Amino acid sequence: MSTFPTSAKAVVIGGGIVGCSTAYHLAKLGWTDVVLLERQKLTSGTTFHAAGLVGQLRSNANITQLLGYSVDLYNTLEKETGQATGWKMNGGLRLACNEERWTEVKRQATTAHSFGLEMQLLTPTEALDLWPLMNVDDVVGAAYMPTDGQANPSDITLSLAKGARMAGARIFEDTKVTKIELEDGVIKGVMTETGFIECEKVILCGGQWTRDFAATVGVNVPLVPMEHQYMVTEQIDGVTSDLPTLRDPDRLTYYKEEVGGLVMGGYEPNPIPWALKGIPKGFHYTLLDSNFDHFEQIVELALGRVPALQTAGIKQLVNGPESFTPDGNFILGEAPELKNFYVGAGFNAYGIAAGGGAGMALAEWVAKGEPPFDLWPVDIRRFGRPHFDTDWVRTRTVEAYGKHYTMAWPFEEHSSGRPCRKSPLYETLKGKGACFGEKLGWERPNWFAPAGMEPKDVYSFGRQNWFDIVGEEHKAGREAAVLFDQTSFAKFVLKGPDAEAALSWIAANDVQKPVGSLVYTQMLNDRGGIECDLTTVRMARDEYYIVTGTGFATHDFEWISRNIPDGMNVQLVDVTSAYAVLSLMGPKARDILEKVTNADISNEEFKFGTAKTIGIAGCPVNALRVTYVGELGWELHLPVEYATTVYTALAEAGAEFGLRDAGYRTIESMRLEKGYRAWGADIGPDHTPAEAGLAWAMKLKKNIDFKGRKAAEAQRDNGVKKILAGFTAAPDIVLSGRETIYRNGKRVGWLSSGGFGYTLNKSIGYGYVRSDEVIDANYVMDGDYELEVATERVPCTVHMAPLYDPKMERVKA
Template sequence: MALPSHARAVIIGGGIIGCSVAYHLTKHGWKDVVLLERKKLTSGTTWHAAGLVRGMLYSGNLTRLARYSIELYRKLEKETGQATGLKQNGSISIATNEERWDELRRGASLAHAFGVDAEPITPKQVAEKYPLMNTSDLLGAIFFPNDGQCNPADTAMALAKGARVGGARIFEDTRVAAVLKQDGRVTGVRTEDGHEIKSDIVVNCGGMWAREIGLMAGVGVPLHAAEHFYVVTEPMDVPSNLPVMRDMDACAYYKEDAGKLLIGAFEPHAKPWGMNGIRADFCFDELPEDFDHFQPILEGAIHRVPKLGETGIRKFFNGPESFSPDQRYLLGEAPELKNFFVAAGFNSIGIQSAGGAGMALASWIAEGHPPFDLWDVDIRRMMPHQNRKTYLYDRVSEALGLLYAMHWPYRQYETARGIRRTPLYQRLQENNACFGDVAGWERPNWFAPNGVEPKYKYSFKRQNWFPHCAEEVKATREKVGLYDQSTFAKFLVRGADAEAQLQRICASDVGGAPGRAVYTQWLNERGGIEADLTVTRIAEDAYWIVTAAVTAVRDKHWLMRNLEPGARVTVDDITNAYAVIGVMGPNSRALLQPLTEADLSNAGFPFGASKEINIGHATVRATRISYMGELGWELYVPTEFAVGVFDTIVAAGGPHGLKLCGMHAMDVCRIEKAYRHWGHDITDEDTPLEAGLGFAVAWDKNVNFIGRDALLKQKGQKLPKRLLQFALENPEPLLYHNEPIYRNGERVGHTSSANYGHHLGRAIAMGYVHHEAGVDADWVASGKWEIEVGLKREPARASLKPIYDPTSGRMKV
């Protein structure tokens, strides 16, 4: 079969991911699909994967994808005649200490939130299900009855066969040497022998090679290979119906393998591999054994399954797998190149994810948008610096082990740190800031008082910083807090058509005279929220857009893709040109007024106003707005003046009770005020009306903004889905998000974000609830509400309005 000169879509990579994308594109009726594999199908990572499949991942939509994979693998043999080896014997996750038992119980509640069966079982019940196991040191376990295992290579071949039946053409021994592009759009590929295939769509499913393929296209695909170890024992009469077992405290998993046991590891300090590239002839290769590295895992395995002490090892395996910087795979259209899509970096969950990921990406390609919110794995969450080899080498050594490490709330990465620092970093460090890592930025999460080390001590209960955060919240609510918000992403939009273009893209009205900051959403055609940000008009032909650090790439990509062709507009990233100092709290005016000649009174500087003023020796842009729900200003300070302005404010702050505050306090304040956070409380499948943000929609502006028609269909209707705020009745339990929500004993949703409300004195959360007849105030008030925390249901209060300051009066005094 000769290579074609044109295809509707070209897929690079013939592992299980590439085969799944090809299979699912044909299900959309795409016949002209070509898959190019550099060597043989499955020859990179798929062939040696352990083949574990489970029905739950760490978010609702990723769980949907995982469950879809299982359903797909169940029916593939009947459809294609190719067996997948799927066995749903269930899986058991065991706990040998209280911390792990806390984590597993919370994980079981998370499973319930997403409709996944998860049953707590006793050590005695574990022994009944897994007779080989030493259960003497177990506290408990969670059993997932629908989990299991499959044969990875067979499953990939079944998908490939299904793709061929659907019309796709698959070419082995065909290496792509170049990605072709023109005018910011992909146009095809060139193979190693010089043959060009013109194509409207190119999909990078290159596995360990995906980063190099991305570089051909000028696209960042941050992943790095690491060595992954497992052993297979001699035959030991292992029952064929044995569940998969995970002993995460011992960094190990166990699965039945034709009467033998396969024991794999996710060790704390992994071994990155392939730093100098991967051999061109790499195909079904194994890496050298490293028995010393695996020895601690094997010793733990003999303790857990004593029979291993008298059983030989038939196979010691070491093979490479690719890992991303944050343990989540990379999916979607690359922001750098139109119609170049990526599905890679699957972090040892490629088999269980392949069916769903292939389905989602094929839908994204065919329909022009993802089938539902996929921000958790959207490649646009990645920052440019994360594609550097030095960064990836350091981070991957940690990321592999984190798969089985304790999944602590607020856990911070330890590797590849200190990469991006705000101008105020040194000052904050001198004041005992404990920093966290977001988008590579070092941000102060909390401040330790004198004599306390600014370092996390993790727990599922109240962590060591809990009382210090409480003091920061108290200062913000009662006096004044100073926040370093410099990590905000900032874009300068200029040009004769700036207003017209932003009016099309923004749901709010961003016209009018300069000097006004407008809170707005950017919507898709379905009315879903693509971005949540502020737009400030600073001149007739110029605007500032301010958004979250983590969505910087995504939001700029959305803006650029939605500018009309020929529009007289430029967009510049000015993030690093300005520090942002937030001065928030009832004493903020009293603190700032003596430092400036500007009139900061309510009449002279109303809420939403944005002006250039002098503070100390600097000219800053002051915007009266707040994410904390208090009177306050965000001060946009040219970087070179930032430390001086900071020092001026701090020097004057003592009499007003000024306190340095971190991101944890900000999160508490914003959830108490029920302020939404994009990616948690609002996503591209939630509309402003469902999210309670209808006030931010300019229904009558003389512009047909994107998403308006979809919203008009919802307007005035009883909505079956609404975002509520919750507060637990019991002040002791903590919420972290993704806990199931019950009304009158029926599960109706799950929390989207949560924290401990120090001012309210109890855990608080937001979350969507569902009721086909409509969610309204009467339905909310008439229900008995509960939130499940670690398998225990806790009574809660539910509200459509913010529990703290529902009229927003405190910000507008």
């Protein structure tokens, strides 16, 4: 055994599959001075009792790529290390037992095609040929992915550990970390029961222990342990070693072959949280007591699918705690609260499928300071204030667990832990029929039900029950005016003598403007990718007000604060909760606003892209002349205590002009018509302004350096290989994103977002047209295009210009 180290370049805490994979990949990157510490034995936490199914397809291209990397790694790992992994690429089947599930499966197949994966649609008879033990009486169809598979969790982890050692990493079992040592908020090392290890970087892959341990250094990791059970049978006639894994979501169950028998588990709608008072001391290589009564509901569903289970011998009912998260996605990345502290945890019972790719991504994040590609769906910075409360996290996680195999409806909302964060107008808008959605705990009106209609979403893969109502809200926004409650916007103040210099470095657009100027800007990484997409307002010589999307509060605050150059005298403060926001939009917006303020709001005195403080009903309102819906309008930012007063004044003044309350579904349909980009969908760290049609928002013609400028200049000089374009299709075609784009019969990308444009009466989508060669707008426009929607190809028209411009004024950037 090697001598216990006194220092290391990085320390990985946790010897499950993700910790071992991270150490393996760090060592492969040349970080041989890496130490992995496991408090007991490798795999002894939750890895050893994982079921071991390895699927790849997710709703996000990059997460699918991450899982695909796991498969590629597992294909070669045993040969590399000589350590058995139990990996076999025996394919995966997914059943559909009703028409709506079949639609979901067909849409998943299109998503797979978009992302370059092979997914075959099968008849019930074809599925039976692959899995002859099942009853297919109720099966409508199935999907088969030949590159899915299964692994032995412990073996594959030990193989990764061996590979890490072979590459130079050191692994110490029976070594409990007792404390992370900090000095002035900087990591100095880790204290263990064996001794102190000096290090700069810590990667915490502690499974269900991660939340509590991370909290000791002020880092929030929203996960909780849940009981998860599966049954292991004796050998069953007809179960062959090459039997594909099987997922039967309508019966909430999954199956895989094991030593001639079956492993069968599932996701019950009433899961049981575990360790409500904390994880017992000394818990390792330990299973929970089998709960046959609770598992009976899963068995009953399984018997209808696999009749042989009625007579099969049962070896074991495994009950092991697994880490689950409030949104069903795992957690990766550098903690926003502590530099050089990284997390890989909360894998929602698919840690084996994600383990290879998650370790690769974490290792690159640690070694290079950024992930290999945009990982926003699993980024730790997607969380916020509600996630500090363990009771709230547990409540929402119970719901997410219960939905693991339920239908993934478009526009689906969670219902638990609500309401949490409320605008001052919540009760007022609720009384006017608001149907609320939720983001980062905030209640936000999605649409307004008319009198006599319950404000409740009815989900489907077709047009949902709110479709026509949103159309009426949209029409009001185009022809009269609408009022949106956007209080949930994340709002920051950047203040100090060096505010201009700091923001000039971080922002790609020119923010060196007079007081009262409003600037839409991106913030770029060193590759030129878009890390933030937001609005800045110069409030004073030494102060900027920054507005960004609700869900990006943690992410954008962290990005700005981390990139303020050393030595600059400037502070960033989150003021989200201090201000309400009412967005008044539409051709009649000025008429309405003139009735409630004495300020001159004429176009001459209050131009687009400016901000002024105006008075409304005794309230000082910071009015921003800006739009995300393509109409004349203002965002009215005001102290929360004035919200109901100002809202009432606007509502009364707007009555004669046809003012209508409207929600976020209307914002989305209007922005699609105007071609405004959405971060996290159309733009993100993997997309540059030049690719996204936003090059005009960079100060490349000015001699002002900014982060990402060199990459932006290189693209300006050398061109791009992907370009964001708009697509329209017939109104009966439902576009929701991830539909495959075909140019001249060749797959060239997928839709990043999709929806409906009521003014145009067309379905609208946006997506990148990709090529191996440098392309331009002419290349995009020259092609003939089709979209694959639920495996069917439909004609579409490509667009490079906005689809809609209001007649009364062309909106300028």
